[in-house]
Amino acid sequence: MAALEADETAQKRAQTEQFSFDVDAPGLLTVTNESHDKPEAHQYVVTIDDVTEELMACTCPHHIHRNAFCKHMAAVENAIDDGTLDAFPSEDDDETEPDNCDCEGLNGFPCWPCVRTGRTELPN
Incomplete structure (x- = not known):
């Protein structure tokens, strides 16, 4: 789906940690990692291209500093693929x-x- 491939660690963490999603606008999602004691401190924005519907970026440090496919992007991709999330309502x-x-x-x-x-x- 995305130009960056999710590494195995990001995929495993996306599958084992609890995430919630808020669609702020079409293709703009706030992802909260509910697995932490203070989930509000672990909220990041994932953007999706509205034409190709490919994951573009995340505001988390892992993606910003490493330009890597992060667990937040993997969690969004998984939720879109299994039909539990509509990123373009x-x-x-x-x-x-x-x-x-x-x-x-x-x-x-x-x-x-x-x-x-x-x-x-x-x-x-």
Whole structure:
């Protein structure tokens, strides 16, 4: 997937450590290593090319100082490959009506599922 190949150590660590992912924007992911006592001190941003969908970079010291494929990039690649992470979510996803929508019976007021999913905003 990426121009840099993940070395065996990075792949093993990506598979054995616990990571969480936040999609900040399409192709821009905050990766948190939840295996540490203070996960917030172990957050890095992984970027993915929006055309080729190849992993491009990570803000962790391993990638920056060694220009190496790091465990954060490997964790993102693994999560994308197994379908648990969508690094390029569609903007249309928020427009779809939730299965439990009840807006019709609320006289123009949005139901909570539509507000929670961002489909509709609460009126002022």
